[in-house]
Amino acid sequence: MPAAKPVILTGDRTTGPLHLGHYVGSLRNRLAFQDTHEQFLLLADAQALTDNAHDPERVASNVIEVATDYLAVGIDPSRTTICVQSHLPALAELTMLYANFVTVSRLERNPTIKDEIQQRGFARDIPAGFLCYPIAQAADITGFRATVVPVGEDQAPLIELTNEVVRRVNRQAGRDVLPEATAVVPRIGRLPGVDGKAKMSKSLGNALVLSASPAEISEAVRRMYTDPNHLRISDPGQVEGNVVFTWLDAFDPDVEAVAALKEHYRRGGLGDVALKKRLDDILQELVAPIRERRARLAADRDMIRDVLREGTLRGRARTEETLASVKEALGLFAF
Amino acid sequence: MPAAKPVILTGDRTTGPLHLGHYVGSLRNRLAFQDTHEQFLLLADAQALTDNAHDPERVASNVIEVATDYLAVGIDPSRTTICVQSHLPALAELTMLYANFVTVSRLERNPTIKDEIQQRGFARDIPAGFLCYPIAQAADITGFRATVVPVGEDQAPLIELTNEVVRRVNRQAGRDVLPEATAVVPRIGRLPGVDGKAKMSKSLGNALVLSASPAEISEAVRRMYTDPNHLRISDPGQVEGNVVFTWLDAFDPDVEAVAALKEHYRRGGLGDVALKKRLDDILQELVAPIRERRARLAADRDMIRDVLREGTLRGRARTEETLASVKEALGLFAF
Numbered sequence: 001m002p003a004a005k006p007v008i009l010t011g012d013r014t015t016g017p018l019h020l021g022h023y024v025g026s027l028r029n030r031l032a033f034q035d036t037h038e039q040f041l042l043l044a045d046a047q048a049l050t051d052n053a054h055d056p057e058r059v060a061s062n063v064i065e066v067a068t069d070y071l072a073v074g075i076d077p078s079r080t081t082i083c084v085q086s087h088l089p090a091l092a093e094l095t096m097l098y099a100n101f102v103t104v105s106r107l108e109r110n111p112t113i114k115d116e117i118q119q120r121g122f123a124r125d126i127p128a129g130f131l132c133y134p135i136a137q138a139a140d141i142t143g144f145r146a147t148v149v150p151v152g153e154d155q156a157p158l159i160e161l162t163n164e165v166v167r168r169v170n171r172q173a174g175r176d177v178l179p180e181a182t183a184v185v186p187r188i189g190r191l192p193g194v195d196g197k198a199k200m201s202k203s204l205g206n207a208l209v210l211s212a213s214p215a216e217i218s219e220a221v222r223r224m225y226t227d228p229n230h231l232r233i234s235d236p237g238q239v240e241g242n243v244v245f246t247w248l249d250a251f252d253p254d255v256e257a258v259a260a261l262k263e264h265y266r267r268g269g270l271g272d273v274a275l276k277k278r279l280d281d282i283l284q285e286l287v288a289p290i291r292e293r294r295a296r297l298a299a300d301r302d303m304i305r306d307v308l309r310e311g312t313l314r315g316r317a318r319t320e321e322t323l324a325s326v327k328e329a330l331g332l333f334a335f
Numbered sequence: 336m337p338a339a340k341p342v343i344l345t346g347d348r349t350t351g352p353l354h355l356g357h358y359v360g361s362l363r364n365r366l367a368f369q370d371t372h373e374q375f376l377l378l379a380d381a382q383a384l385t386d387n388a389h390d391p392e393r394v395a396s397n398v399i400e401v402a403t404d405y406l407a408v409g410i411d412p413s414r415t416t417i418c419v420q421s422h423l424p425a426l427a428e429l430t431m432l433y434a435n436f437v438t439v440s441r442l443e444r445n446p447t448i449k450d451e452i453q454q455r456g457f458a459r460d461i462p463a464g465f466l467c468y469p470i471a472q473a474a475d476i477t478g479f480r481a482t483v484v485p486v487g488e489d490q491a492p493l494i495e496l497t498n499e500v501v502r503r504v505n506r507q508a509g510r511d512v513l514p515e516a517t518a519v520v521p522r523i524g525r526l527p528g529v530d531g532k533a534k535m536s537k538s539l540g541n542a543l544v545l546s547a548s549p550a551e552i553s554e555a556v557r558r559m560y561t562d563p564n565h566l567r568i569s570d571p572g573q574v575e576g577n578v579v580f581t582w583l584d585a586f587d588p589d590v591e592a593v594a595a596l597k598e599h600y601r602r603g604g605l606g607d608v609a610l611k612k613r614l615d616d617i618l619q620e621l622v623a624p625i626r627e628r629r630a631r632l633a634a635d636r637d638m639i640r641d642v643l644r645e646g647t648l649r650g651r652a653r654t655e656e657t658l659a660s661v662k663e664a665l666g667l668f669a670f
Contacts, residue, residue, distance in 0.1 A: 014668075045667070045668050046431060049432070049435050049667075050434075050435050051435075053435035053436055054507075056507075056665045056666045056667055057666040059667075059668075060666055060667055060668040060669075063668040064668075084668060086662070086667055086668060087668075087670075089424040089425070089427065089428050090424070092424065092427040092428045092430070092431045093424050093427045095427070095431060096381060096427045096430060096431075096464065096471070097381075097384070099385075099462065099463040099464030099467060100384050100385050100386075100388035100462045100463075100464040100465070101388055101462065102462065102463050103460045103461060103462055103463065104439075104460075104461045104462075104463055104466050105460060105461075107463060125438045125439075125440060126438060126439045126440075127434065127435045127436065127437065127438055127439075128434040128435075128437050128438065128439055128442060128466070128467050128470060129431065129434030129435040130435070131439050131463070132434060132463050132467065135463060136431070172389075172391075305670055308670065309670050312670075327421070330391045331391045331392040331395055332380065332384075332391055332394075332395055332421055333349075333380050333394070333395040333398040333399075333419060333421060333422075334395075335422070335640055335643065335644050335647075
């Protein structure tokens with residue numbers, strides 16, 4: 001019997017269509033994981049509600065949008081299970097059980113939560129669901145019995161909290177009911193926006209979505225922030241903080257060519273126009289087939305619903321099995 | 336068609352067998368509600384875990400004990416639906432949805448939570464599940480679509496929080512998806528312990544459980560706190576704070592006779608022995624049939640499991656229906 005593949009859980013909050021930042025930071029890696037891992041992709045609509053409770057319809061409509069993005073980039077539902085979080089009741093039950101093992105002060109100490117409370121301007125009015133979302137995340141990860149979890153570089157503390165819950169459950173059960181998870185930080189982290197801002201987001205208008213048209217791509221590259229002091233082609237230019245180079249690092253498969261371009265740019269004699277032409281070509285080539293597949297897929301929503309229904313059923317079987325074993329291990333009432 | 340009966344939700348945390356305090360404060364009323372209301376009785380094992388996470392087996396074993404108490408006092412499963420909270424996943428899902436509508440500061444302001452945090456000695460280390468239990472309670476109440484909820488006199492704020500959630504859901508849905516609930520405070524509140532302490536509890540050793548033996552009852556009455564200054568029968572005695580009188584008020588059906596006894600006691604000439612004899616007789620007569628039924632029932636655990644299984648199925652149908660209507664009203668993703 002071949003060794004079982006490691007289980008990986010990843011996913012996205014369904015608050016908007018995915019963009020090229022998602023592509024380099026996660027989608028591309030997920031394509032590779034399809035062969036090496038048992039991969040679950042969670043459409044995290046329930047988590048998205050923790051700070052979008054006023055607008056659940058946006059969250060709901062983006063379930064299909066994000067699923068379409070997945071399929072458009074090449075996620076294969078026969079090798080990756082795509083499921084909808086709000087249709088997995090075992091995750092809610094696990095969250096409630098784990099909430100008894102995690103203190104409020106532990107949640108408040110979490111640096112990610114601290115940052116996000118500030119970012120979202122919640123101040124003292126944090127919804128309880130938002131404060132508790134790391135517990136829900138522990139339920140997601142353990143519910144699928146994932147041992148590998150790709151995270152942003154600032155999110156490793158969330159996995160630590162998950163593992164604290166895992167150890168607590170295992171200690172109380174006197175045996176290893178749940179596996180610990182390992183955080184994997186992708187090689188390419190967060191891609192800066194077209195305007196050089198650290199965070200790329202559709203609402204900031206500095207993102208390129210996966211369905212961007214050829215004109216949108218060219219316009220975004222044209223606007224892209226380079227080195228404001230690089231006025232004449234012959235001037236030496238700066239590579240650090242130059243968004244075009246950051247994007248070339250992320251998208252250009254020819255690493256040596258990019259290194260040579262950086263050298264040339266620093267020396268002087270390489271103009272922004274030539275540089276941007278290269279990036280534009282690469283992005284057009286990358287996005288064109290995704291855009292075309294996405295348009296075809298978007299015309300067949302029933303098929304996408306079928307994919308989600310089937311994936312969610314598989315996810316339900318997995319998470320219900322975990323819930324049953326946790327309840328049994330902790331000695332909860334059983335009929 | 337006859338008007339539908341109002342829906343009442345009540346229940347108990349399954350942390351120990353019920354005692355005479357429960358009998359006067361709630362069980363007795365529930366017998367009456369069986370005819371006038373559609374009554375759901377929730378064995379709140381999940382809520383009991385919020386401050387008993389270290390001892391889930393105690394919580395689990397008391398599910399059957401409390402259910403046995405219910406049947407022993409005369410709760411009739413054909414007129415009252417008895418269900419086990421941890422087997423109603425819709426309640427966990429509703430809790431997660433509602434948690435996005437309730438802020439952490441709102442929970443911290445709750446006077447019941449404040450008191451209980453002190454009582455249980457949690458200080459800064461409150462489990463998140465404990466802080467959030469009023470949200471879970473809102474899920475219980477609304478999940479059954481209860482409009483009547485019996486509560487202790489200090490618990491009315493919990494119902495107010497439930498109704499805030501109800502109004503928030505209805506406002507967002509633009510129609511009345513959930514009914515508001517009314518708190519009903521029973522005529523007889525908390526029965527003091529045998530030792531005069533305000534709280535009667537098995538762990539304090541000042542409670543009489545429903546299966547108390549004749550000797551245990553007599554011993555408890557004998558130990559019962561009266562008026563320490565009432566040394567000779569001819570002395571005037573104090574009625575206020577005299578536990579025997581508080582218990583007579585709770586258990587003696589002859590209100591006029593008790594009023595006459597109080598008058599006599601105050602005047603002097605009525606001894607504690609005579610008074611206690613009367614209470615002992617009343618309690619022996621009350622408990623004897625409960626104890627006998629309880630012993631018979633306890634011998635047939637399979638029957639009790641069947642009652643719980645059937646009630647939980649009914650409760651599941653009801654709460655799943657509510658969950659579906661809330662999800663639909665809020666516009667969550669549906670296949």
